[in-house]
Amino acid sequence: MSNSAPIGVFDSGIGGLTVVSELMRLMPGEDIVYLGDTARVPYGVRSPDTVRRYAAEGASFLRDRGIKFLVVACNTVSAVGLDEVARHCDVPLVGVIEPGARAAVAASKAGHVGVIGTEATITSRAYVKAINDIDSSVKVHGNACPLFVPLAEEGWTEGEVPRLAAERYLEGLKAHGIDVLVLGCTHYPLLRPMLALVMGKDTSIIDSASETAREVRDTLEKDGLANEAEQGRASFFVTDSPEKFQSVGERFLKHNIKDINKVVLKEVC
Numbered sequence: 659m660s661n662s663a664p665i666g667v668f669d670s671g672i673g674g675l676t677v678v679s680e681l682m683r684l685m686p687g688e689d690i691v692y693l694g695d696t697a698r699v700p701y702g703v704r705s706p707d708t709v710r711r712y713a714a715e716g717a718s719f720l721r722d723r724g725i726k727f728l729v730v731a732c733n734t735v736s737a738v739g740l741d742e743v744a745r746h747c748d749v750p751l752v753g754v755i756e757p758g759a760r761a762a763v764a765a766s767k768a769g770h771v772g773v774i775g776t777e778a779t780i781t782s783r784a785y786v787k788a789i790n791d792i793d794s795s796v797k798v799h800g801n802a803c804p805l806f807v808p809l810a811e812e813g814w815t816e817g818e819v820p821r822l823a824a825e826r827y828l829e830g831l832k833a834h835g836i837d838v839l840v841l842g843c844t845h846y847p848l849l850r851p852m853l854a855l856v857m858g859k860d861t862s863i864i865d866s867a868s869e870t871a872r873e874v875r876d877t878l879e880k881d882g883l884a885n886e887a888e889q890g891r892a893s894f895f896v897t898d899s900p901e902k903f904q905s906v907g908e909r910f911l912k913h914n915i916k917d918i919n920k921v922v923l924k925e926v927c
């Protein structure tokens with residue numbers, strides 16, 4: 659596999675751009691091929707079987723783009739379908755759960771960690787398992803926060819509406835005495851300032867997106883696969899309107915988005 663091959667990034671829609679933003683910051687020389695399944699987002703409310711079927715299609719698409727490494731940026735896919743992705747894309751890959759879990763265990767002194775994510779991610783208990791595989795004494799308290807996804811996409815990341823939603827979603831976790839909160843969904847980094855305000859200064863916030871990007875950089879360097887070019891390029895594939903992806907996505911990426919192509923994913927068995 660050549661160093662100049664692109665990194666593939668897969669997400670259910672636009673949220674994975676928070677991971678791309680971190681990848682671009684840490685590894686500006688890398689080419690990136692992003693796939694957002696915008697026609698079928700959100701994945702977080704669907705059954706594991708359906709998410710796994712979609713994940714197989716996305717993985718096959720990216721495999722055929724000649725990628726050297728695959729980042730499963732979607733927490734929901736990482737939680738319920740990482741093995742299915744690996745089955746259909748035979749390049750080294752990383753999901754967002756393990757890097758977030760490692761950072762959470764390292765940061766917690768109280769031994770009580772809160773995790774927020776989609777219904778599918780929380781129900782899967784993937785973060786509980788990943789954290790307890792590292793340290794079985796850590797108590798993990800999860801809560802699904804489905805309203806945060808549309809709030810982030812609408813750009814309602816500050817003010818009364820997200821604050822009230824955050825207070826309601828987080829009150830149970832606060833009562834457990836957590837000292838670490840894991841943002842277990844691609845969209846939640848946009849709400850980070852609000853979540854930090856509601857949790858207070860004694861709670862560390864772990865952003866799975868930036869933890870994952872660091873792991874990708876370290877792995878590529880270790881395997882001699884990093885691209886030292888001056889400036890990489892990014893291309894984007896979506897399954898629904900490129901215009902909508904561009905307007906909302908630029909807020910997530912904090913960069914202009916060009917080169918957006920609409921594609922149809924092929925069914926795979």
Ligand code: DGL
Nearest residue numbers: 670700701702733734844
């Ligand atoms: N990308 C999803 C995740 O990180 C959030 C949006 C969705 O539900 O598809 O879980």
